[in-house]
Amino acid sequence: MHYVPLGSLDGFYTESFRIKTIYINEGINDKQKEIVCSHELGHITLKHKQTIFV
Template identity: 45%
Template sequence: MNGFIINEINKLKKKYGTNNPFDIAKGEEIIVIYESLGSIRGYYNKYARQKFIHINEDLDEIQRLVTCGHELGHAQLHPNANTPFFKSNTFYSVNKLERQANKFDAHLLIDIESIDNYLLENCSYEQLASILNLPVELVKIRFNVF
């Protein structure tokens, strides 16, 4: 699955010339909605063949970027899956889908080729996360630590 995820990301980056999930979502005609979601960071759904990414309006800019990337992962990898429905109404485990969306997010937002080799060889995950201004968990997922 990792190879499939990386291929999908490479296609999107080539098609849109960016790794910004908001720009890619716009190009893919996915509607991004900001709304009050309480403790939920975001979710993806599809209604009448239209894809939507919902993002908690209370998140800061970095959290919105990471959340959009994760939900874009769902839109690209699991376009017809409704994880909120699965969680609430079935015994279906969504862990696999969430892990895949996390990997998509990490590989989309962290382009190793654009990071100086010195940083890759000499920084801890925490330091690299700080330099990239991304959550350390995302950096660890990118480097297969999780």
């Protein structure tokens, strides 16, 4: 998991070579970070496809 500046985006995850990484906006509060992390873990656990940003 990485904390990075993401502007208005709360978080997302990526997968590369079967390694999943969660990115969370460093500008949100600790409770929001916990919620975003849980949300992204849900996507990974349920095997949802990652969003592709264009």
